[in-house]
Amino acid sequence: MNKYPKSAYVHIPFCHRRCFYCDFAVIPLGNKVETLQGYGSKTVREYLNFLYKEILSIKHKSPLSTIYVGGGTPSILDPKQIKELIDLFKENYGIDYGAEITMEVDPASFNQDDLYGFINAGINRFSLGVQSFNNQILQKSGRRHLREDAEKACLWLKKVYDSGQIKSWSLDLIQNLPLSGFKEWHEDLKKTMTFSPPHLSIYDLNIENGTVFKKLENLGKLKLPCDEEAFMNSELTHLILKTSGYSRYEISNYCLPGHQSRHNRVYWSGLGWWSFGQGSTSSPWGEKLTRPRVSKEYKEWVNRQYELNLDSSLINNDFVYKELDEKIMLGLRLKEGIDINELFKEQNWEIKKFESNFIKLLKGWERFLQSELLVRRGNRFFLSDPKGMELSNQILISMFKWWDEIN
Numbered sequence: 001m002n003k004y005p006k007s008a009y010v011h012i013p014f015c016h017r018r019c020f021y022c023d024f025a026v027i028p029l030g031n032k033v034e035t036l037q038g039y040g041s042k043t044v045r046e047y048l049n050f051l052y053k054e055i056l057s058i059k060h061k062s063p064l065s066t067i068y069v070g071g072g073t074p075s076i077l078d079p080k081q082i083k084e085l086i087d088l089f090k091e092n093y094g095i096d097y098g099a100e101i102t103m104e105v106d107p108a109s110f111n112q113d114d115l116y117g118f119i120n121a122g123i124n125r126f127s128l129g130v131q132s133f134n135n136q137i138l139q140k141s142g143r144r145h146l147r148e149d150a151e152k153a154c155l156w157l158k159k160v161y162d163s164g165q166i167k168s169w170s171l172d173l174i175q176n177l178p179l180s181g182f183k184e185w186h187e188d189l190k191k192t193m194t195f196s197p198p199h200l201s202i203y204d205l206n207i208e209n210g211t212v213f214k215k216l217e218n219l220g221k222l223k224l225p226c227d228e229e230a231f232m233n234s235e236l237t238h239l240i241l242k243t244s245g246y247s248r249y250e251i252s253n254y255c256l257p258g259h260q261s262r263h264n265r266v267y268w269s270g271l272g273w274w275s276f277g278q279g280s281t282s283s284p285w286g287e288k289l290t291r292p293r294v295s296k297e298y299k300e301w302v303n304r305q306y307e308l309n310l311d312s313s314l315i316n317n318d319f320v321y322k323e324l325d326e327k328i329m330l331g332l333r334l335k336e337g338i339d340i341n342e343l344f345k346e347q348n349w350e351i352k353k354f355e356s357n358f359i360k361l362l363k364g365w366e367r368f369l370q371s372e373l374l375v376r377r378g379n380r381f382f383l384s385d386p387k388g389m390e391l392s393n394q395i396l397i398s399m400f401k402w403w404d405e406i407n
């Protein structure tokens with residue numbers, strides 16, 4: 001374990017408008033945003049000032065090996081603002097040679113000049129939120145971009161990647177959006193493959209409270225692919241990506257060799273990370289700290305930190321282990337799974353307790369091992385792909401039940 005986290009997440013909450021499935025901490029600014037001057041610039045400047053205050057408030061700054069600028073829509077910002085942010089880290093924390101610096105970009109919010117500006121600012125990995133290449137699906141999901149915007153953005157990213165100007169890029173899709181049946185999903189995957197993105201994130205649609213989709217669902221007006229179709233979509237994803245050379249290294253993430261997201265692996269593997277910005281969650285020493293999701297409260301929180309000379313990183317400066325159930329849950333998301341012996345050892349249980357807890361866990365998992373959703377190799381347990389990865393919830397529910405019972 002590093003003494004200080006080497007990864008930082010930065011939340012840029014601005015979006016043009018809210019997509020119908022999104023419940024993130026975002027500030028919709030409308031269509032006419034001019035972040036340096038003009039419409040929306042005051043709101044953006046003010047937020048950045050608070051964000052910088054928070055970034056500087058950490059007392060024990062040490063060099064970073066991954067930075068992830070996410071949102072919201074960070075590509076709403078001008079390249080000069082992204083440079084200002086990266087320079088702030090450079091000058092105050094230091095950035096390791098070869099660090100991975102990712103930025104999320106939205107197809108309708110940047111042009112090719114902006115892309116070169118972001119690269120000059122120090123970004124070397126992009127994550128492009130395509131979600132679908134089908135205009136009807138995009139429109140039904142409240143996305144602002146069109147297929148043409150997504151295709152253009154993919155070509156620009158492919159070009160800068162092929163010419164060695166960036167280390168990697170990721171294309172994000174959402175599976176099982178309204179109107180996305182087998183045929184439409186197949187088209188989306190085929191289109192995606194034409195750009196050979198080195199990394200792909202494919203999320204299954206979740207209907208979250210407070211979203212337009214939730215309202216439509218409550219009114220019985222949300223038409224999603226049926227279970228059978230959703231299953232066929234998953235099978236197709238598995239087949240196409242596998243035959244195209246992608247490895248599923250995490251439940252929702254696929255990559256070509258050498259292109260795993262180093263930053264995301266920090267979250268899944270239990271290493272600590274800083275985070276900055278409204279609604280974001282940091283975990284420098286194991287315990288999690290979530291900032292207020294609403295702008296006014298976030299700004300008050302930053303002011304308090306600042307005025308009282310507090311340092312959010314010092315709240316938990318004794319390393320607190322993540323609970324075992326969370327470690328198992330996060331570990332099982334990864335292709336390599338978990339070494340149960342190693343995780344149990346960290347609990348410092350005496351031998352008798354160690355063994356009895358292990359036997360109880362195994363009893364709950366027996367049927368998943370038999371049905372080959374879960375695979376065991378010695379002390380290592382991992383989900384089978386695609387069956388186990390698709391049905392991971394059942395295995396996790398059984399594990400959480402076990403955890404409740406033994407505590």
Ligand code: SF4
Binds near residue numbers: 018022023072
């Ligand atoms: S662009 Fe992304 S963050 Fe913004 S509203 Fe849409 S899904 Fe949410």
